Amino acid sequence: MSNSESDERSRAIIDGIEAIDPRYVLHLPSSTLVKIIDHVNARANTVAFPIPREEEGVGILAGLELAGARAIAIVQDNGIGNLLTALTTFPVAYHIPQFYIVSQRGGLGEYNSMIHVICEKVEPILDAADVRYFKLDGRVPMEQWTPTVTKAYEYSRLTHRPVMLLVNLMGG
């Protein structure tokens, strides 16, 4: 995948975040999400901050939601295993909407020889945990990327539960 294609996908996600207009953005480090994280860190009227672990983000995001604040989290799929207990015992059980943009790794275009071991299993893990997710990858026309970001966010509110959007920024 060329840099310009990757940039186009990142730009579409950024446009979706702009439409959501979050007051708070929580993020974990990710080389594939770096343009998106840089954007939210520079965004006016947004408090963007790093979280050290995924489950801590689940708790902070839930508190923000209960307080009525617009908030999203940006994470990578190799950390999904860290957050499952926190996610299922709190926001899922308590019907608290949350929205996660999740970078998908471990497919076509991957450069890491190990990361696929967890990343290729993320979808069956989420299915088994009954966590709703949507996907953006090379099979989805570019014009649908930005609307899907906003629709997935709204769907989390409509269905009173966490929703994840798995985004492939690497070529798959």
Place this chain on the structure above:
Amino acid sequence: MGELNRMEALRLIDEIFPDDPVVVNVGAAIREMVAAVGAKPNHLHILDSMGLPPAIGLGLSLGLAESRFNKVVTVEGDGGLLMGFSALSTIGMLKPEKMVLVILDNGTYGSTGGQPTAAACTDFVGVARACGMEAHDVEGGDDLRRALEQAKEVRTPLLIRARIGPKTEKTDYFLHDPAILADTFRRYLKRTG
């Protein structure tokens, strides 16, 4: 000075913060809080997410920064704090002015049979200060009352480590639907905050 037990400490927290949001940590602490003061709408009961209350309290403190609530109180145990320890660093970084984190430290995992935690060799107050929080050690009911009263005037995130005895009160199970617990709490925040 008599040893403070957990139910007395919980009753004190409710007495001094009767209307502000209070996050109550898992297991026996919830049951004792409910037995002591009832299931109040300003209390968010975290039924089974051990280690998560400080992070939840942080999110609430940020989101309620402009509300009429003076403080957002989070009750956590020593075992729970150790499980979610990284939150202290994030709290220190973001410095939510309304956040009060009360650690009821009995040195054990009290809800699961009293197994010892590593709290005895961990300086929670030192860690919290190093992370950028204000923090105090207290022992006994009078000390805790004084620290909680003073917390009302503090304008920086505050950790209070209250050493309590290991006694656990016999209480009924608290089996409310978590979706209703969250909705009741959310409506309280919206109506009152």
